[in-house]
Amino acid sequence: MIDLIVLGAAAGGGFPQWNSNAPACRRARADDPAAPSRTQASIAVSGDGAHWFVVNASPDLRAQIGQTPALHPRHGLRSTPIAGVILTGGEVDTVTGLLTLRERQPFTLLATPPVLDLLDANPIFEALDRSIVPRVPLALDQPFALALPDGTPAGLTITPFAVPGKVPLYAESGPDPAAIVENGETIGLAMTDGVRHAYFIPGCARMTGPLRARLRGADLVFFDGTLWTDDEMLRAGVGQKTGQRMGHMSVSGDGGTIDAFADLDVRRKVLIHINNSNPLLLADSPERQVAHQAGWEVSFDGMRITT
Amino acid sequence: MIDLIVLGAAAGGGFPQWNSNAPACRRARADDPAAPSRTQASIAVSGDGAHWFVVNASPDLRAQIGQTPALHPRHGLRSTPIAGVILTGGEVDTVTGLLTLRERQPFTLLATPPVLDLLDANPIFEALDRSIVPRVPLALDQPFALALPDGTPAGLTITPFAVPGKVPLYAESGPDPAAIVENGETIGLAMTDGVRHAYFIPGCARMTGPLRARLRGADLVFFDGTLWTDDEMLRAGVGQKTGQRMGHMSVSGDGGTIDAFADLDVRRKVLIHINNSNPLLLADSPERQVAHQAGWEVSFDGMRITT
Numbered sequence: 312m313i314d315l316i317v318l319g320a321a322a323g324g325g326f327p328q329w330n331s332n333a334p335a336c337r338r339a340r341a342d343d344p345a346a347p348s349r350t351q352a353s354i355a356v357s358g359d360g361a362h363w364f365v366v367n368a369s370p371d372l373r374a375q376i377g378q379t380p381a382l383h384p385r386h387g388l389r390s391t392p393i394a395g396v397i398l399t400g401g402e403v404d405t406v407t408g409l410l411t412l413r414e415r416q417p418f419t420l421l422a423t424p425p426v427l428d429l430l431d432a433n434p435i436f437e438a439l440d441r442s443i444v445p446r447v448p449l450a451l452d453q454p455f456a457l458a459l460p461d462g463t464p465a466g467l468t469i470t471p472f473a474v475p476g477k478v479p480l481y482a483e484s485g486p487d488p489a490a491i492v493e494n495g496e497t498i499g500l501a502m503t504d505g506v507r508h509a510y511f512i513p514g515c516a517r518m519t520g521p522l523r524a525r526l527r528g529a530d531l532v533f534f535d536g537t538l539w540t541d542d543e544m545l546r547a548g549v550g551q552k553t554g555q556r557m558g559h560m561s562v563s564g565d566g567g568t569i570d571a572f573a574d575l576d577v578r579r580k581v582l583i584h585i586n587n588s589n590p591l592l593l594a595d596s597p598e599r600q601v602a603h604q605a606g607w608e609v610s611f612d613g614m615r616i617t618t
Numbered sequence: 619m620i621d622l623i624v625l626g627a628a629a630g631g632g633f634p635q636w637n638s639n640a641p642a643c644r645r646a647r648a649d650d651p652a653a654p655s656r657t658q659a660s661i662a663v664s665g666d667g668a669h670w671f672v673v674n675a676s677p678d679l680r681a682q683i684g685q686t687p688a689l690h691p692r693h694g695l696r697s698t699p700i701a702g703v704i705l706t707g708g709e710v711d712t713v714t715g716l717l718t719l720r721e722r723q724p725f726t727l728l729a730t731p732p733v734l735d736l737l738d739a740n741p742i743f744e745a746l747d748r749s750i751v752p753r754v755p756l757a758l759d760q761p762f763a764l765a766l767p768d769g770t771p772a773g774l775t776i777t778p779f780a781v782p783g784k785v786p787l788y789a790e791s792g793p794d795p796a797a798i799v800e801n802g803e804t805i806g807l808a809m810t811d812g813v814r815h816a817y818f819i820p821g822c823a824r825m826t827g828p829l830r831a832r833l834r835g836a837d838l839v840f841f842d843g844t845l846w847t848d849d850e851m852l853r854a855g856v857g858q859k860t861g862q863r864m865g866h867m868s869v870s871g872d873g874g875t876i877d878a879f880a881d882l883d884v885r886r887k888v889l890i891h892i893n894n895s896n897p898l899l900l901a902d903s904p905e906r907q908v909a910h911q912a913g914w915e916v917s918f919d920g921m922r923i924t925t
Contacts (some may be wrong), residue, residue: 390637
């Protein structure tokens with residue numbers, strides 16, 4: 312069994328974004344049922360429905376745990392069903408929630424070496440005592456059997472793999488700070504119980520041949536739903552950057568996500584990490600219809616998929 | 619006018635704390651009306667009811683803004699009524715929320731040099747572009763007239779002053795890591811519109827003569843309500859540290875906060891930064907009665923005081 316809960320479906324900033332007065336964010340603030348609020352992207356995954364691994368620690372993690380009974384402590388005075396945290400990148404919206412998980416609670420922190428380097432470079436993350444929360448490097452393309460803090464197998468094996476992406480904004484430097492790289496700075500995650508195969512890829516700058524081959528025939532794929540069109544933030548007047556500049560391919564258009572997945576025979580396709588500028592967030596948008604007709608679901612906070 | 623909104627009333631970890639299964643946290647999770655949830659300590663203060671300064675950027679800041687209509691954007695596509703953020707320390711629970719305020723939105727970040735040094739030492743805070751969010755050092759005991767980002771006076775003057783405290787846990791080092799110091803690492807904040815005098819002191823290791831003199835006759839004081847008794851976390855089996863070890867004086871007992879304020883003639887006294895182990899959080903606790911009878915209010919998320 313792969314049991315999966317969407318803790319947050321939105322991209323960095325969430326929906327609504329704190330400083331956005333754009334129409335969609337106003338609808339979310341007004342509790343419009345067609346524009347439900349979404350926190351920042353994260354999932355929890357379990358092989359037994361009892362012990363969970365949080366994939367990406369969003370800034371909203373404290374609220375996300377509060378809203379998710381499966382993640383509430385159940386034993387003793389201090390405990391957690393969260394056995395570990397896996398990071399697919401070092402962006403603010405994937406690591407900030409680690410600061411919520413202090414309080415001397417054992418769990419395992421798993422990330423690739425470039426992401427662990429980013430944490431090492433920020434002493435604030437020493438709030439997680441390394442003797443209690445070990446930092447375990449993940450090697451690209453090496454299957455890694457998840458275990459509970461006591462060593463018991465968790466029933467899931469993950470395989471991290473590099474996807475095209477960019478370094479976090481706060482770590483940009485050098486002559487080409489926005490270069491798209493594929494070095495493990497941004498990863499996708501394959502998850503399997505030995506039978507089913509699920510993927511979590513919240514950020515991806517472009518589809519590649521090897522990625523296409525990897526995903527073909529998968530049972531479940533969560534994929535980068537940041538932007539509907541590459542220039543939507545510019546056109547809406549809410550930002551200066553294209554999706555490509557931010558390291559995200561767009562959902563629509565030639566070479567977009569819908570296009571790229573058309574012949575991949577993935578059983579269940581779910582968009583996640585959806586920016587507040589993306590009309591997919593609105594249940595009554597024509598873009599939502601287009602995505603649905605192409606076989607895509609739009610994730611929402613609390614969505615649960617068991618496969 | 620000093621207009622003040624409590625964004626969060628709880629100490630670090632909030633109430634309920636993510637990994638606490640103690641009875642009080644279970645009551646909060648069960649929506650017991652006598653144990654309402656509280657987010658991590660922060661206030662917003664305004665001299666005109668329209669432009670706000672957030673004092674301490676808690677990890678819950680995104681949710682706190684969402685719950686506070688006064689802090690919602692009102693103009694254009696991107697804007698905020700938040701003119702600045704003032705930090706009284708460099709703890710995880712006072713700085714993490716800065717990472718929520720990215721998105722190229724101008725405001726001013728004000729803190730003492732030791733706290734700015736802690737931010738400087740953590741490149742993740744470069745997510746706030748210094749050309750858009752200037753970092754302004756506050757000098758101890760120097761009145762500082764708050765201004766809006768366009769330079770307009772905000773109608774409030776703050777004076778930061780050192781209070782006994784300790785360095786953040788993640789920055790502890792040396793032979794006496796928990797030493798109580800009074801060097802500006804932890805500050806209190808005096809706030810005035812020229813007529814009224816309010817104070818915000820969410821962490822204080824002990825009452826001193828100069829602090830007593832400063833607070834005498836104040837209109838409003840928010841004060842460290844972390845623990846009811848110094849050893850309550852040890853006795854409850856939920857922690858190894860006393861309040862003194864964490865840099866917080868306790869509310870009750872000889873030399874405690876109630877005792878220390880007994881003859882200070884403060885018009886309105888409000889406890890804030892209340893730990894989830896503190897029975898003051900429970901409306902039906904005898905300790906709450908004792909505090910009320912001594913003239914203290916217990917702050918809650920959304921509490922608004924205009925003085």
